[in-house]
Amino acid sequence: MSLRNFPFGGENCNPLKASGLFGRKKDRLWLPVSSYLIEFPARKVLFDCGWNREMSPKGTFDKKAQIKSLGGYFLYKTNQGLLPQGEAIDEQLRSLGVKPSDLDFVLLSHLDCDHANGLKLVDEARRILVSNEELRFATNKTLVNKIRYNPRWWSDTKIEGFDWNGAEGPAKQSYDVFGDGSLRMINIPGHSPGLCALKIVNAEGQFVLLFSDGGYAKKSWKEQITSGIADDRAAQKKSLLWIREQCLAPNCVESLANHDPDAIPHVIEL
Numbered sequence: 001m002s003l004r005n006f007p008f009g010g011e012n013c014n015p016l017k018a019s020g021l022f023g024r025k026k027d028r029l030w031l032p033v034s035s036y037l038i039e040f041p042a043r044k045v046l047f048d049c050g051w052n053r054e055m056s057p058k059g060t061f062d063k064k065a066q067i068k069s070l071g072g073y074f075l076y077k078t079n080q081g082l083l084p085q086g087e088a089i090d091e092q093l094r095s096l097g098v099k100p101s102d103l104d105f106v107l108l109s110h111l112d113c114d115h116a117n118g119l120k121l122v123d124e125a126r127r128i129l130v131s132n133e134e135l136r137f138a139t140n141k142t143l144v145n146k147i148r149y150n151p152r153w154w155s156d157t158k159i160e161g162f163d164w165n166g167a168e169g170p171a172k173q174s175y176d177v178f179g180d181g182s183l184r185m186i187n188i189p190g191h192s193p194g195l196c197a198l199k200i201v202n203a204e205g206q207f208v209l210l211f212s213d214g215g216y217a218k219k220s221w222k223e224q225i226t227s228g229i230a231d232d233r234a235a236q237k238k239s240l241l242w243i244r245e246q247c248l249a250p251n252c253v254e255s256l257a258n259h260d261p262d263a264i265p266h267v268i269e270l
């Protein structure tokens, strides 16, 4: 849950308005939270983790549990999660016959609560990666970040930071996960400095782009609508332009925003 201004606030929205702290109930907007399982012939990769079951132990809305899981009242006011039974990441994987220990990699687009809060549910994956830039940002001690991030979501996991090893994307910073070009984390700063989109590329050069919170829906890149909260709005606009260019490329098979209100779970074959 967030307020309308958060995803689609645009340039003239102030952060307080976008945060929803003093917003009205009728302006609330429920958005989906997505995770993606990517299956290669010999590897399984998960991109983002969604909410932890502890947010919603019985599958119903639980204010006390949410404040505890998020680690503070401010985060609860700006992000409320509803997690019906069967929809936590480990539960969804189980329904597909996949155990967390079957995952070769868990990749995190960034460390905001709706992407990293569920990480401990898949801690048995072989490796967990996030950009070092995001890790540094999320653990710096500015007041905003102390409120925004809670290291408890990822501490005590085997999380590793990676340094950029490529120059793709709007910030010319990317990371080739396997070293063969088939899976690339591409820095799309703005929402946070270390935010990454994931590009999955087949042998013919066709690709799927998962652009996480680089935009909140198709209309974000189509109409270049920035979100209400941005760490760096100029960078966010530049990233949105790059996302648009990618989405319109003839070899782009599909592109998805993590919280697109129109998102329906489905399988893409590449």
Ligand SMILES: [Zn+2]
Pocket (backbone or CB within 6 Å): 112, 114, 115, 213, 258, 259
């Ligand atoms: Zn998000």
